[in-house]
Amino acid sequence: MTIYTSDIPVPPLPKVGTFTYFFPEKEGDSPLPAAVRDPNLVSFIDGLTGRELKRGELEDKALRFASGLRSIGIGRGQTTCLFAPNSLEWIIALFGFQAAGVCTSPPNVTYVRGELAHQYNNAGCSSFAVAEALLPAFEEARSLFNTPVPDDRVILLSPPGAPPHPKYKSLYQLLLDRGKPERFDGDAAQETIWLCYSSGTTGLPKGVKTTHYNVTSQLQACNTMHTRLDPKKDKTLAFLPFFHMYGLCYAIHQPLTAGIPVVVFPRFEEEPVLRGIEKYRISYAMVVPPVVLILLNSKTADKYDLTSLRSMNCGAAPLSGELVDAFEKRYPYNKIFQGWGMTETTTAATLGRAELITSKELQSAVGRLMPTFELRLVGEDGVDVPEGERGEIWLRGPAMTRGYHENPEANAKSFEGDWFKTGDVGTRDAQGWYRIVDRVKELIKYKGFQVAPAELEGLLLQHPDVVDAGVVGVEIESLATELPRAYVVVKPGTPVATAAERERVSQNIYDWVKARVATHKNLRGGVVIVDAIPKSPSGKILRKDLRVRAAKEVKENPPARL
Structure with missing residues (x-):
């Protein structure tokens, strides 16, 4: 058996709740430096309106929302659906649920009746936060819910100043006096806080159990390798869907660990996003391969000054070196690097950085192994392959999921002892760079x-x-x-x-x-x-x-x- 580890030391891995990690109540609660926890730092900006959300405002609104949730019987040990496009309200609601100890299960915003009902029922939800534009999809699915949702447990994620709804209260109507966050110290940090659904290649989507400890371990490991950004100069672009682990962890939570403002868009639309890059002088972006293709072939990009955008992290699917090379020839000021992971790894397990991509051969690599993870490359015969050869990636570590929710069959297929069989086929070179070459089932x-x-x-x-x-x-x-x-x-x-x-x-x-x-x-x-x-x-x-x-x-x- 050949087990690979990172050459970067394992950072401190606190066993605390996710909310406490960002907003500590006492000394020793969080390893995040005081400078990035300044309540006056702008944390999120609505890319379409320019509305800002400061760190202190996020903490205050989240704790007030947690009080509002408790007032209607929503609290620790329960699970909620959060069904909405990206918005500042999405972020406030998420942190409010985390402060109240509620597990959040965010469905894909394109889901229709049966899909939405499957996630609600399988996750064991008993409340529902929803954007007003998605109410028709919610109402259509509601009759299929195993646990009925009372009207007072339906929460609208409407912007400030929106007219009151005749039937449902908004997030802002539930902001009561600031309360105390639930604590998840020690073993309690192993409680599930997110339940994202992963489609896989067959069958119905599976709920991936992500604990507080998974989240904080992932963020601590990521920050040992992440691109260094300056809170006073840099801004991050976020159009990745927050209901997906990539957006949830790296577009919301990771920038908050470094005090970097995030410019939020509901989705990727070419003109609004290009306009936003120019307007806000965005310097860093998280993207997926289809966006790289759109920008490479864009007929409108030349209308905007995009020179502030210095680097992009591409994930979710591998990019060929040829495509990276073509992109960087069109945008020579912008470097692409790749990372690899999955919902089950709480986002990344390998990560690159723009300044480390020193040759064309590394353009197709998905980075090097992050600390905390252990990795094997296993052949079809179940034996570890030699370095340089193709093998299925098996992983273990503190950021790995505890398993699939209410799905013992999927757990039995996906785990070999404490090793998670990712289904991704990869290689490792002598310098420790990984490449994803395919999926086992594909x-x-x-x-x-x-x-x-x-x-x-x-x-x-x-x-x-x-x-x-x-x-x-x-x-x-x-x-x-x-x-x-x-x-x-x-x-x-x-x-x-x-x-x-x-x-x-x-x-x-x-x-x-x-x-x-x-x-x-x-x-x-x-x-x-x-x-x-x-x-x-x-x-x-x-x-x-x-x-x-x-x-x-x-x-x-x-x-x-x-």
Whole structure:
């Protein structure tokens, strides 16, 4: 067994509640320096309106909201749904729930009736915080809730000054006298505080139990490697969805550990975000691969002064070195570096930093192992592979989830003792840099040979006509094998109006790939031109959607290139 660790010493790992970690009541509660805990520091800025939320205001409103929650019977040991786009109210509500000891389960804002009800029921929720714009989705799902939600436990996340709702109270109507936060000292720090849902590759989304100790351990480890920012000069861009672990931990909580102002947008929309970068002189951003592609091919970016943006951390899915190189040629003042992790690791387990990317070879790396984590690379035979070879990443450490909520089957499949089997296939080089090469369950098996979809996708993005791509395997029963099949989005202006034009472009892409890969990686399953590649809000390709589509299409029209 080969166990890798970080060469950075493990930092102090306090066993306290998440709220106490940020807003200590007494000496020794938090390792965060006093300078970053200045109540007058601006912590969050609404990117569309310019409204600011200072650290002291956040603490005060959260503690007053916690009092309001207790007044209507919401308190420690309960779980709530927080269903809203990014906003300052989302942040206040979250910290209020944390102060009251309430576990927060934030659903994807695109969820509809059945999906929303599944998360509410599986998480065991008994209250609901919701943006007014999403009330119709909530009302539609409400009849499917196992535990009815009384109207006084429905809380609207409306902005200040919004007209009163005839039925529900807003967050601001529940701000009572400032109370005391719940404490989670010692063993109590192992209580679950977040319950985010992870889709995986099959089945219904699973609730990932994240404890106070997971959160504070992740933040302490991250801060040993994170890009150094100056509270007086720098600002961070946040459009990543707060309901996703990447946004929840790194767009809200991590900047608060360093006193860095965060400019919040409800979602990524190109013009508003570019305008915000220029207006607020944003210097650091957390992004996902689809955003990198949009900016690389943007026809509007040149209208704005984006030179303040010096570095971007890309996560959720790997970026090819070629794509990073192309991006940095267009934006030479902006360096991309990558990190890797998952909901189960409370965000990152490996992390890079812009100034450490000193060669093109490192552009595709997802960083080095963070302290507190132990890592193994395990082959298909269950034996650890030699350094440099591909293996499934297994992890353990204090930031790792305690497991899946009410899902013993998923826990049994995902854990080997105290090792979590991530399903991601990676490599490690002699300098300790990691690369993600694919997912175990997503590898395509062509006549016994493994084909990595991510490798083909990275190659396809280098084709002059392709702006996005997704690759899946499609089963051909008559051949008893899978064939790689590509779905591609072509650049505007590429002639694909007629069936004959689409066939010519598809054939061109097929031939182009064929000339650049081993024969078992040829796109024998076909090249299909589509308007968009289905992706999750965090930017991961929804391969199960593509697989369903591919199976139907191939059944109706078998591929010609067998």
